[in-house]
Amino acid sequence: NAGVMQNPRHLVRRRGQEARLRCSPMKGHSHVYWYRQLPEEGLKFMVYLQKENIIDESGMPKERFSAEFPKEGPSILRIQQVVRGDSAAYFCASSPSGDEGGRQPQHFGDGTRLSIL
Amino acid sequence: DQQVKQNSPSLSVQEGRISILNCDYTNSMFDYFLWYKKYPAEGPTFLISISSIKDKNEDGRFTVFLNKSAKHLSLHIVPSQPGDSAVYFCAAVKRGSNYKLTFGKGTLLTVNP
Numbered sequence: 001n002a003g004v005m006q007n008p009r010h011l012v013r014r015r016g017q018e019a020r021l022r023c024s025p026m027k028g029h030s031h032v033y034w035y036r037q038l039p040e041e042g043l044k045f046m047v048y049l050q051k052e053n054i055i056d057e058s059g060m061p062k063e064r065f066s067a068e069f070p071k072e073g074p075s076i077l078r079i080q081q082v083v084r085g086d087s088a089a090y091f092c093a094s095s096p097s098g099d100e101g102g103r104q105p106q107h108f109g110d111g112t113r114l115s116i117l
Numbered sequence: 118d119q120q121v122k123q124n125s126p127s128l129s130v131q132e133g134r135i136s137i138l139n140c141d142y143t144n145s146m147f148d149y150f151l152w153y154k155k156y157p158a159e160g161p162t163f164l165i166s167i168s169s170i171k172d173k174n175e176d177g178r179f180t181v182f183l184n185k186s187a188k189h190l191s192l193h194i195v196p197s198q199p200g201d202s203a204v205y206f207c208a209a210v211k212r213g214s215n216y217k218l219t220f221g222k223g224t225l226l227t228v229n230p
Contacts, residue, residue, distance in 0.1 A: 004160070033217060042121075042206060042220035043161070056215040091160055095216070105151055106218065108160035 004029075004094050004109035005074075012115045013082050021077040021112045025094030032075045033093045033106060034067060043091060049075060079114075087116045120144045121209050123221035131229055136194040138224050140207030143188065147209040151218070152181060152192045155204045164205075165192070197228045 005024040013019050025032050031050055035043040048056040049069035060067065064082075069075040079086055093106035122141045130136045140150075148169040153161035167174040167181045167190070174181050180193045194201055204225050208218040 006160075031216075035218070035220075040222070042123075042222040043218070045217040045219070048215050048217055056217060059217070093160075093218075105163040105166060106216075107163065108153075110158070110160045 004092055004107055006090075006092050006109035006112050008112060009110065010113045010115070012117060014117050015083055016081050019079040019082050019086070019114055021079075021090050021092075021114070022074040023077070023092030023094075023109060024074040025092075026096075026107055029094035029096050029107070031095045032069050033095075034075075034077050035091045035093065037089045037091065037111075039088075046077070082114075082116050084116045087114055089113050118143075119222075120147075121207055121219050121221040123205075123207055123224050125224050126222070127225040127227070129227045129229060130197050132199055133196045136192075136197045136201065136226055136228065138192045138194075138205050138207075138226065140190045140192075140221055141188055142190075142209055144209070144211065144219075145188070146211045146214075147219070148212045149210040150181070150183060150190050151208045151210070152179075153206045153208060153220075154201075155206060155223070161206055194226075197226075199228050199230050202226060202228050 033048050034046040037043045045059040047060050047067045064080045066078045089111045091111045093108045095104045095106045151166040152164040155161045165176050165179045165181050167183050183190045204223040206223045207221040
């Protein structure tokens with residue numbers, strides 16, 4: 001499967017615990033985006049990364065959330081001290097480049113459903 | 118503020134007829150628009166896109182129309198098939214915004230056999 005791979009598909013955490021969501025982009029893609037979808041809402045942009053660089057984190061909450069895309073391995077979205085409001089579907093998308101005008105559409109993984117007890 | 122709006126939460130059509138999904142946007146800086154289709158428990162799948170320099174783009178059964186003056190776009194599916202039943206998201210990209218997508222809330226399309 002050459003698509004965007006996210007794991008785990010489902011993650012249950014208790015309030016105060018940490019959640020780690022992983023994303024492996026499509027082969028040949030070097031740009032990773034994270035989006036969050038709350039119930040009954042559209043997807044909202046969180047962060048855009050390239051290898052070893054955070055390019056745009058304007059959609060990330062200021063506290064408890066962080067993201068990385070190391071030289072080797074998947075991109076990680078980390079949520080510390082989770083609260084009930086963090087319950088959502090988290091989607092990762094990748095693209096081969098950041099061509100002006102978005103001529104390369106982003107390809108999405110199937111998401112991680114995070115539930116906070 | 119909702120910069121991309123899909124005002125119809127749901128739409129039901131008969132198989133073989135045309136499905137028209139609508140999307141409005143408020144930000145004139147958007148210059149590229151995309152439609153994604155999403156099945157339950159799956160990620161969005163890219164369908165079709167259109168640049169702001171065009172007013173129409175067609176791909177098989179799918180056609181997207183853009184009316185820049187009205188800040189409105191629509192997705193036409195002809196003929197509709199039961200397998201088209203899904204949530205359809207309209208998304209927009211602003212020039213110079215790192216290509217991040219701004220999504221509408223989606224429209225649930227149900228195609229009845």
